[in-house]
Amino acid sequence: MGAALKLTPQDYESQSREIQQKYQKLMMDAAANGQVDQMTELANKMTAEIQELAERYQTSLRDGLSVVAAAPEPQRYSYKSEYTSLNLDEIVCEAERTYFEALNADPVIGELARRFTQQESPGLQNTALAGMAKHAIKLDLRLAPQLKQVVERCMQILKLNVTPIIHIVASPTVNAFAMGSPAGQINIGLSSAVLEQMTPAEQATIIGHELGHVLLGHVNFPTGAILRSEAPELTPVHAMKLFAWQRACELSADRFSLLCGESFEKSARGLFKVCFGFSVNEDAALHDYLGQLAQGAAGLKELCDLEDFYSTHPLPPLRLSALGLYAKSEGFAKSVGKPTGGTLGVGDLEKQTQELLSLCESSFLQNPAALSEEVQKFYFYASVLVGLCDGLVEAELQALANTLKREIKADEINAILEQGVPQIAGITRGLTPVIRDNLSESQRLTLLRDLCMIALADGRVTNDEIGLLQAIASDVGIKPQFIKHVLAEYVQG
Numbered sequence: 001m002g003a004a005l006k007l008t009p010q011d012y013e014s015q016s017r018e019i020q021q022k023y024q025k026l027m028m029d030a031a032a033n034g035q036v037d038q039m040t041e042l043a044n045k046m047t048a049e050i051q052e053l054a055e056r057y058q059t060s061l062r063d064g065l066s067v068v069a070a071a072p073e074p075q076r077y078s079y080k081s082e083y084t085s086l087n088l089d090e091i092v093c094e095a096e097r098t099y100f101e102a103l104n105a106d107p108v109i110g111e112l113a114r115r116f117t118q119q120e121s122p123g124l125q126n127t128a129l130a131g132m133a134k135h136a137i138k139l140d141l142r143l144a145p146q147l148k149q150v151v152e153r154c155m156q157i158l159k160l161n162v163t164p165i166i167h168i169v170a171s172p173t174v175n176a177f178a179m180g181s182p183a184g185q186i187n188i189g190l191s192s193a194v195l196e197q198m199t200p201a202e203q204a205t206i207i208g209h210e211l212g213h214v215l216l217g218h219v220n221f222p223t224g225a226i227l228r229s230e231a232p233e234l235t236p237v238h239a240m241k242l243f244a245w246q247r248a249c250e251l252s253a254d255r256f257s258l259l260c261g262e263s264f265e266k267s268a269r270g271l272f273k274v275c276f277g278f279s280v281n282e283d284a285a286l287h288d289y290l291g292q293l294a295q296g297a298a299g300l301k302e303l304c305d306l307e308d309f310y311s312t313h314p315l316p317p318l319r320l321s322a323l324g325l326y327a328k329s330e331g332f333a334k335s336v337g338k339p340t341g342g343t344l345g346v347g348d349l350e351k352q353t354q355e356l357l358s359l360c361e362s363s364f365l366q367n368p369a370a371l372s373e374e375v376q377k378f379y380f381y382a383s384v385l386v387g388l389c390d391g392l393v394e395a396e397l398q399a400l401a402n403t404l405k406r407e408i409k410a411d412e413i414n415a416i417l418e419q420g421v422p423q424i425a426g427i428t429r430g431l432t433p434v435i436r437d438n439l440s441e442s443q444r445l446t447l448l449r450d451l452c453m454i455a456l457a458d459g460r461v462t463n464d465e466i467g468l469l470q471a472i473a474s475d476v477g478i479k480p481q482f483i484k485h486v487l488a489e490y491v492q493g
Contacts, residue, residue: 205270208260212253264327275316
C-alpha cells in the first residue's frame with residue numbers, strides 16, 4: 001500500500017466494530033432509561049462515525065491502492081485411506097478435490113480445521129459414539145442376514161479391510177450417516193426404515209454412499225465444528241466455501257453408491273427413495289423422470305426453486321444427473337469389469353459434472369476470457385458499486401480478483417472511482433440489457449450470487465448493499481427476493 005493509506009484493512013474492520021459496539025451499549029442504556037431522543041441521536045452519531053471511517057479508507061484506496069493478485073493455484077491433493085486398497089483418485093469427483101484444495105489453502109479455514117482436528121476431533125468422535133449408544137443399537141449382523149450379505153458385498157467391491165459397524169436408529173424416514181471413528185473402525189448409522197423399506201440393492205447404494213464419505217475422509221474434516229465455532233475471523237464467504245465443498249462431496253459419495261449398487265437403475269432407485277421418500281419400481285418410469293433432465297442445466301432450471309441453490313446437499317435432480325454421467329464413464333465401466341466400455345472419458349465426465357455443480361455454486365466466471373467485453377465490464381462495475389456501499393476494502397477486491405482469475409491493478413480501480421458513484425451506476429445500468437438478452441436465467445442467478453460474494457467478502461453486509469443488489473437483480477430480470485433470501489441473515493444495519 002502507498003504512504004497515503006491511513007488504515008490497514010484490519011484496522012478498518014476492527015475500528016468499525018469498535019464504533020458499533022460502543023454506540024450499541026450506549027443505545028441499550030438509553031433504551032433502558034426510556035430516552036428515545038437520546039437513542040436517535042446516538043444512532044446518528046454512530047452512522048456518521050462509520051461513514052467518516054469508510055470515507056478515509058476509500059480515499060486511501062484511491063490514492064495508494066496496491067495490486068491485488070488472483071489467488072495462486074494450490075497443489076494437487078491425493079486421496080488415500082487406511083481402510084481400502086482402491087485407487088480413490090480415480091473415483092473422486094474432481095470438483096471436490098478442487099474445493100478441498102481451496103479450503104486447505106484458505107488461511108482462516110485451514111487454521112480452524114487444524115485447530116479442531118488436533119484439539120477436538122477425538123473428543124467429538126467419542127461424544128458422537130456415546131450418543132449413538134444412547135439412541136441406537138449396534139447391530140449384530142448375524143441378526144440381519146440379508147443386511148449382512150449387503151455389507152459383505154460392499155466390502156468386496158470397495159476392497160475394505162475392516163467390517164463396518166452398523167448402528168440402527170428408530171425412524172420411519174429413510175436416512176443414513178457416517179461418523180468420524182477411532183482408528184481401525186468404520187461406524188455407519190442407518191434408520192430402521194432402511195431395513196424395513198429398502199430392497200437389498202437399494203441398501204447397497206445407501207451403505208456405499210456412506211462408505212464413500214468415510215474412505216474420502218469427509219467425516220474427518222470438522223466442517224460442523226468450524227461453522228458452529230463463531231470464530232471472529234470466520235466470515236459468510238468462508239461458510240459458502242464449506243457448503244460448496246460439501247455439495248461436491250455428495251456427488252463423490254454417490255459414485256460409491258453406484259459402485260456398490262452395480263447398475264445405474266438400482267442406484268438411481270435408491271437415491272430416488274432417499275430424496276423423495278417413495279419408490280420407483282419400474283425402470284421405464286425412472287427413465288421417464290430422468291428424461292426431464294436430458295437438457296442438463298436447462299432442464300434443471302425448470303425443476304428447481306431458487307431456495308434450493310443454498311442447500312448443503314445438491315438438488316436431487318442434479319444428483320441423479322451426475323450419477324447418470326458417472327454411469328456412462330470409462331472409469332465406472334472399468335470398475336465393473338468392462339475396461340473397453342463407457343462413452344465418457346475422464347475429462348468430459350468432470351467437465352459436465354462441474355457444469356451441473358455450477359448451478360448451485362458461486363462461480364459465474366468459470367472462463368472469463370470467453371465472456372463478452374460488456375458482460376465483464378458489467379460485473380466489474382457492479383462489484384465496485386457493491387463495495388462502495390460501505391467503503392471499498394481490499395477483501396472485496398481480492399474476491400473480485402479471485403473470481404476474474406487475474407490481477408486487479410490500482411489504475412483500474414482509480415480510473416473507475418474518479419468517475420464518481422452516479423456515473424458508475426449509470427454505466428452499470430446501461431449494460432443491463434446486454435445481461436438480460438445474452439445470459440440465461442441460471443447464468444444471471446450465478447452472476448448475482450457472485451456479486452453477493454463481493455458484498456460478503458468483508459464479513460458483513462449492510463441494508464444499502466442489499467438494496468443495491470436487489471435493484472441490480474430487478475434490472476437483469478431476477479426477482480429481488482433472491483437477494484433477500486441469500487443475504488438477509490447477515491444484515492448489520
